[in-house]
Amino acid sequence: MNNQLDKAYRIYTVIAAIPYGNVISYGDVARLAGLPRGARLVGWVLKKLPEETQLPWHRVVNAQGKLISHNQQQRQRLLSEGITFKSNGHVDLKLYGWIP
DNA sequence: TTTCTGACAGTTT
DNA sequence: AAAACTGCCAGAA
Numbered sequence: 257m258n259n260q261l262d263k264a265y266r267i268y269t270v271i272a273a274i275p276y277g278n279v280i281s282y283g284d285v286a287r288l289a290g291l292p293r294g295a296r297l298v299g300w301v302l303k304k305l306p307e308e309t310q311l312p313w314h315r316v317v318n319a320q321g322k323l324i325s326h327n328q329q330q331r332q333r334l335l336s337e338g339i340t341f342k343s344n345g346h347v348d349l350k351l352y353g354w355i356p
Numbered sequence: 357t358t359t360c361t362g363a364c365a366g367t368t369t
Numbered sequence: 370a371a372a373a374c375t376g377c378c379a380g381a382a
Contacts, residue, residue, distance in 0.1 A: 281364085281365085282363080282364050282365075283364065283365050283366085286364085286365090293364095293365080293366090294364090295364040295365050295366095296362065296363095296364050296365085297364090298363085298364075299362065299363045299364055300362065300363085302363060303362075303363055313363090316363080317363095318363080318364060318365080319364070319365055319366085320365095323363090324363040330363095
């Protein structure tokens with residue numbers, strides 16, 4: 257079946273599998289979840305995550321390496337995983353892009 | 357039902 | 370280089 261829960265579930269699975277110390281873009285999450293153009297859906301799903309989720313949502317950044325604006329916590333978590341930032345405050349996707 | 361809005365991306369101006 | 374436009378999917382109004 258192809259209901260929204262299946263799609264959300266596939267997205268969860270992909271995000272849960274992002275290795276420690278790596279980041280991935282929304283578009284790549286969608287692609288790996290079988291939703292080639294579902295980047296916005298990934299954002300929608302992540303927005304709905306509960307506070308206490310164990311999903312490594314902080315490893316998902318946009319295609320420019322920019323973090324979401326509303327959450328300071330993301331940068332902190334990435335730093336604690338050893339991820340470095342460029343002078344413009346973006347993560348370097350070339351270094352940390354996740355190739356499964 | 358139609359329209360608008362996102363924690364986005366890719367292409368075209 | 371930067372802004373605009375288009376595609377995508379689900380939800381809210």
